[in-house]
Amino acid sequence: MNPTRRTVLGGALAVAAASAVTVPAAGTPTRLSNLAHLDYLRTSVSPPPAAGHSTYGSAPLGVLWTYADRQADGSYQRIGGGTYDPATNTYGQGAYNADDIARAAIVYLRHWTLFHQASSLQAARDLLRALTFLQSPNGNVVLWMQPDGALNPSAEPVELPDPSDSGPSYWLARTVWALGEGYSVFRRTDQAFAGFLRERLELAIAALERQVLTRYGQYNVVDGRKLPAWLIVNGADATSEAVLGLSAYVEAGGSPRARQALAHFAEGIAELQAGSTREWPFRAILPWGESISDWHAWGAQMPSALAAAAAALGDPGLLTGAIGDTAGFTPLLLTAGGADNGWLPVPIDRTQIAYGVDARLQALLAIDLPGQKHLAAFVAAWYFGANRAGQPMYDAATGRTYDGISGDGVINRNSGAESTIHGQLSMLALDAHPDIARLSGETAYEGLQVVEAESAAGGAIVTPPSAWTGESQWSNGSYLSLDGTATWTLPASTHPRLVLPVVNLVDTPDPARTTWTSAGLTLGTLTHSCGPQGISAAPGALQPLTLAKPLPANATTLSARSTGKAQVDAVLLLPTISSLRIGSATLLVSVDTRPRVVDAGKRAYSYDSSGRLVARGTPLVVPGGFTVVLG
Structure with a gap:
């Protein structure tokens, strides 16, 4: 979120709690x-003429290499995407792409807004000129450009839509994001260029x-649920990424049609919030309108977008979803191991990448509430070593953010455009909020655990041809077919x-x-039914369903008795109070039904x-809330 943008919430409470946030040490x-x-990733090109494609002025365009691979000597080599043909100096995809050019432009725009460095404004201008060259007369955007600037509308491997400017796309949404923030900045510095961006x-x-x-006002059926049909792809x-740009544009005096588009898109995003404080996905806003079983981090800017739209439209009601996602889902994501x-x-894809961490951080800072600011410190710590690898993912001396950490803690030390961009967006957000703590130290998690269904005694293991169902994924690539009784041994x-049970x-x-029972105690009964398939890619829906009663402390067995043939993928176990410790700071998250006082120190802030x-x-943890303990 642009650090200069106003927010709907705030005031005395936020100021009063600001002292709870540890500022960076001297x-x-x-x-x-x-x-x-x-x-370093930037370069410039003078592309050959392309019918229907033009930009502002005739100077070379600013572009950005897609990847940077770490070499044995520690240096980095810039490369494009897809198979490289040295004879033609082309890639199967291309050297530069609209997604990264758009987001890099946003980095430079925000850098200029925060620090007023002239070179950043010029870099943003050059990148926006390249982005508009990629835009076709129909308003859509070509994704890829070769090293010489030639457009490559149909990449290999094929990406949809194909050609890439034949329909709505992620890169069209990100173009809207960049143009909106670009207009907001350049209308104050270069009205002629701002007019071009507006067009x-x-x-x-x-x-x-x-x-x-x-399709506004129409709904798709997905396994019995009605989901909005007017979302981009x-x-x-x-x-959400288009909404960020539309919000900036509307706040800068954008057109009535932009305001209407913003309102409609924000409404659709808000309708994808799901679950509750005790039910999956724990008030997260789901990212994909074709699945009720899929939450992913890529591009998941939904809470930030709703906060921005609430401010631009003067509609605090839009904050409900953003607050639920940031105060409900994010804390449980953190205690389960971080931004998977x-x-x-x-939790199948335990890889952690800067775009997922940045999206969580941006959303927390977009909500002007003290609890979210406290959580932001725990999210940001990922960059500084509080992660599965136990090592920094960001190097402030070079500006590199590494490309990710695998689920078993191995760092990918390449540093391509996407990770570099989102790392810089996070650092700019932290620079704009110097009161956010920089946490460091040993990290320990006690949160959501996964017990694979196939580990049971009883039932039959089934391995489908593909783990991916078309809308979700079988954990461990298989499931338990149960028509009788199965028993699991659980971690204590x-x-x-x-x-x-999933x-x-x-x-x-x-x-x-x-x-479902444990040591003679009945925990609950589940009916394995959903509504009509609708546009879902697969019949049925993988869903974690919360049993009525929790598993008692120290229980180590769980049994299920089936009437009819059931398919069980896994069992999720969520402590009624989960925790994340980073050094001397602790985050406690409650899904209990009553307040608890815990033995966790006296510098506690309960939300x-x-x-x-x-x-x-007092270290009080309230139902559905979280507590931060310092020192």
Whole structure:
């Protein structure tokens, strides 16, 4: 979120809690952002003429190499995407792409806004000129450009839509994002260029009106649920990035049509919030309008977008979803191990990448509440070593952000455009909020655990041809077919735990039922049914369903008895109070039904399910809320 943008919430409570946030220690560099590596990825091209493609002025265009691979000597080699043909100096995809050019332009725009460095404004201008060259007369955008600037509308491997400017796309959404923020900045510095950006943004909005918003008010059925049909590529993720640009444009005096598009898109995003404080996905805003079983981190700017739209439209009601996502889902994501790439619905893709971390951080800072600011410190710590690898992912001396950490803690030390961009967006956000703590130290998690269904005694293991169902993914690539009784041995815990069996729900008049017990205690009964498939890519829906009673503390067995043939993918175990410790700071998250006082120190700040401060000093954890303990 642009650090200069106003927010709807704030005031005395936020100011009062600001003292709870530890500022960087004396001697710590005051500026985290460093554009050196992003500058290294930049270059310029004078593309050959392309019918229908033009830009502002005739100077070379600013572009950005897609990848930077680390060499044995520690240097980095810039490369493009896809197979390289040295004879023609071309890549199967291309050297530069609209997604990265758009987001890099946003980095330089925000850098200029924060530091007023003239070179950043010029870099943003050059990149925006390249982005508009990629835009076609129909308002859509070509994704790839070869090293000489030649456009490559049909890449190998094939990406949809094909050609890439034949319909709505992620890169069209990101073009709207960059043009909106670009207009907001340049209208104060170069009105002629701002006018050009406005024309191109209006062209993009017209494409969205024609290709997407004609479905406003219509709904798709997905496994019995009605989901909005007017999202860009059916995604709240892609739509959220367009909303960030539309919000900036509307706040800068954008057109009535832009305001209407913003309102409609924000409404659609808000309708994808799901779950509750005790039910998956724990108030997260789902990113994909074709699945009720898929949460992924890529492009998932939904809470930030709703906060920006709430400010631009003067509609605080839009904050409900953003607050739920940031105060509900994000804390549980943190205690489960951090900003994983995919809960599908089991946390399967445990890779962690800067775009997912940055999206969580931006959203927390967009909500002007003290609880979210406290959480931001725990998210940001990923860059500084509080992660599975136990090593920094960002190097302030070079401006590099590494390309990710695998689920088993191995760092990919390449540093391509996407990771560099989102790392810099995070550093700029932290530079704009110097009161956010820089946490460091040993990291320990006690949160959501996965027990594979196939580990049970009883039932039959089934391995489908593909783990991917078309809308979700079987954990461990298989599931347990159960028509009788199965028993699992569980890891011990001193906390009671919610039990969420992940089961395949089917649309049938005669569904299977499972009754779950532990040491003679009945925890609950599940009916394995869902509504009509609709546009979902697969019949049925993998869903974690919360049993009525928690598993008692120290219980180590769980049994299920099935009536009818049930498909069980996994069992999720969620402590009623989960935790993340980074050095001397601890985050506690409650899914309990009553307040608890815990033995966790006296410098505690307790927040409710919205992130509002409810207690200070006593380490109280309230239902659906979280507590930060310092020292």
